[in-house]
Amino acid sequence: MENRIVVGGALIHCGRVLAARRSAPPEVAGSWEFPGGKAEPGETEEQALERELYEELGVHARALEPLPGRWTVRAGLELRIWAAELLSGDPRPLQDHSEVRWLGPAELTDVDWLEHDREVLPYVARLLAAPERAAGHA
Numbered sequence: 583m584e585n586r587i588v589v590g591g592a593l594i595h596c597g598r599v600l601a602a603r604r605s606a607p608p609e610v611a612g613s614w615e616f617p618g619g620k621a622e623p624g625e626t627e628e629q630a631l632e633r634e635l636y637e638e639l640g641v642h643a644r645a646l647e648p649l650p651g652r653w654t655v656r657a658g659l660e661l662r663i664w665a666a667e668l669l670s671g672d673p674r675p676l677q678d679h680s681e682v683r684w685l686g687p688a689e690l691t692d693v694d695w696l697e698h699d700r701e702v703l704p705y706v707a708r709l710l711a712a713p714e715r716a717a718g719h720a
């Protein structure tokens with residue numbers, strides 16, 4: 583049986599967080615998530631997230647801290663969500679997504695999130711309110 587971690591990134595820049603709309607598979611297509619993917623064997627969660635954000639969006643980012651919560655997506659696959667900061671690049675939906683959107687604190691519930699992702703929105707709101715994050719600094 584598969585025993586993997588999938589890491590999503592709450593990518594923060596200039597007081598906003600990035601939401602990405604999935605294009606596949608059909609069960610989740612159209613819903614919004616924190617972009618990321620599965621950790622490869624031997625990778626840390628941070629490494630996996632930074633690699634996935636580059637592959638999926640073409641950006642360089644740094645994982646900052648895991649947000650509270652872990653969820654079983656399906657047997658043997660566990661989801662974690664990390665806060666991350668944008669280092670360089672302009673996120674583009676290169677694979678797995680049809681659209682990306684930066685959301686400010688008042689817009690966090692404007693998109694139709696996957697259910698697990700919705701649970702971390704209070705923590706994301708707190709990060710956006712922290713001036714050192716809101717300004718885009720480490």
Ligand SMILES: Nc1nc2c([nH]c(=O)n2[C@H]2C[C@H](O)[C@@H](COP(=O)(O)OP(=O)(O)OP(=O)(O)O)O2)c(=O)[nH]1
Pocket residue numbers: 588589590591610615616617618619620621655661663678696697698699
């Ligand atoms: N990436 C990501 N997946 C999520 C989130 N929330 C959530 O329920 N999932 C679910 C959707 C998928 O069924 C499952 C696996 O994630 P994934 O689709 O990104 O991984 P993948 O199969 O594309 O694998 P990979 O080869 O791209 O690493 O996790 C989230 O915030 N980010």
